[in-house]
Amino acid sequence: MKAIEVENLTKSYNNFKAVDKLSFEVNSGEIFGFLGPNGAGKTTTILSMLGLIIPDKGTVRILGSDVFREPIKVKEKIGFLPENATLYEELTAWRNLEFFANFYSFSKSEKEKRIEELLKLVGLWEVRYRKVKTFSKGMKQRLLLAQALINDPEVLILDEPTSGLDPEGAYLVKSIVREERKKGKTVFFSSHILSEVEELSDRVGIIVKGKLRALGTLEEIRKGFMELEGYAIKVETKQKLPQIELPEAIRIEKLSENKAIIFAKEDIREQLSELLAKKGATIVSLEVEEPSLEDVFLRTVYKRRD
Numbered sequence: 001m002k003a004i005e006v007e008n009l010t011k012s013y014n015n016f017k018a019v020d021k022l023s024f025e026v027n028s029g030e031i032f033g034f035l036g037p038n039g040a041g042k043t044t045t046i047l048s049m050l051g052l053i054i055p056d057k058g059t060v061r062i063l064g065s066d067v068f069r070e071p072i073k074v075k076e077k078i079g080f081l082p083e084n085a086t087l088y089e090e091l092t093a094w095r096n097l098e099f100f101a102n103f104y105s106f107s108k109s110e111k112e113k114r115i116e117e118l119l120k121l122v123g124l125w126e127v128r129y130r131k132v133k134t135f136s137k138g139m140k141q142r143l144l145l146a147q148a149l150i151n152d153p154e155v156l157i158l159d160e161p162t163s164g165l166d167p168e169g170a171y172l173v174k175s176i177v178r179e180e181r182k183k184g185k186t187v188f189f190s191s192h193i194l195s196e197v198e199e200l201s202d203r204v205g206i207i208v209k210g211k212l213r214a215l216g217t218l219e220e221i222r223k224g225f226m227e228l229e230g231y232a233i234k235v236e237t238k239q240k241l242p243q244i245e246l247p248e249a250i251r252i253e254k255l256s257e258n259k260a261i262i263f264a265k266e267d268i269r270e271q272l273s274e275l276l277a278k279k280g281a282t283i284v285s286l287e288v289e290e291p292s293l294e295d296v297f298l299r300t301v302y303k304r305r306d
């Protein structure tokens with residue numbers, strides 16, 4: 001079963017389309033990174049996915065249940081960390097979690113066991129009786145993550161979970177996310193930080209101006225990008241590089257006497273090696289230069305119109 005199925009989701013504010021016909025699926029047990037620049041529509045998508053704002057159009061199913069028709073059933077199975085979430089500053093870490101746990105049907109002993117497990121998981125056990133107002137931003141975020149995990153959710157939805165954290169704080173949050181996946185849970189998280197999405201996600205969706213621009217594993221996204229934008233093939237020969245006349249080659253950038261990058265609409269390594277062999281040149285290397293996710297992201301966000 002798919003963990004999340006979003007179909008044709010559309011949400012406008014006045015006449016402005018914040019999310020436009022968005023469709024994607026998240027597989028069970030994967031970490032899905034939802035990447036987009038500021039204002040792309042990530043939070044609007046998440047709030048619509050959770051039924052916390054009513055979209056104009058579209059359906060969302062989480063673990064097979066329709067979010068709008070069966071809201072309680074869905075909420076029992078998910079955990080949510082909102083962007084800029086807050087805690088009760090005057091309460092201790094323990095009391096904050098207890099307050100939240102009371103929304104669920106735990107017995108007293110189950111509740112205490114779960115709170116203890118979570119405080120240990122997020123590294124706040126030692127400070128459980130301290131008021132939250134004395135906590136750093138990183139500690140608060142970890143407590144919020146514990147709060148989102150209180151019901152041991154099958155699907156965890158995190159809106160910008162590392163936003164504003166220092167590298168250590170971000171690292172701890174990422175480790176917890178990985179731990180959840182190890183337990184077979186599904187994690188959907190949004191971010192505008194490319195390296196984080198690259199390092200954490202099994203699959204990625206890129207949203208720009210409310211529209212989904214790319215979807216898949218990083219490899220699939222790179223390949224799709226190359227098919228659209230063309231291939232860069234780096235060639236090095238032992239001898240001086242001969243003249244390359246191939247109809248498929250759009251542009252040739254000479255790097256030195258025996259090195260060049262050949263730009264083409266498709267992967268023309270075979271044609272190139274045949275041509276070079278015919279001209280008596282020995283190939284030292286012939287490789288497709290893979291664009292980094294950064295190249296893909298920046299080109300996807302800033303270069304394409306429509």
Ligand SMILES: Nc1ncnc2c1ncn2[C@@H]1O[C@H](COP(=O)(O)OP(=O)(O)OP(=O)(O)O)[C@@H](O)[C@H]1O
Nearest residue numbers: 013018036037038039040041042043044045083192
């Ligand atoms: N309640 C609202 N009323 C009017 N416009 C809104 C409202 N909420 C969001 N928007 C607009 O919709 C667009 C998408 O916003 P959204 O918060 O979903 O983006 P985001 O990708 O989460 O951005 P960020 O990374 O900055 O949090 C933005 O242009 C925003 O200004």
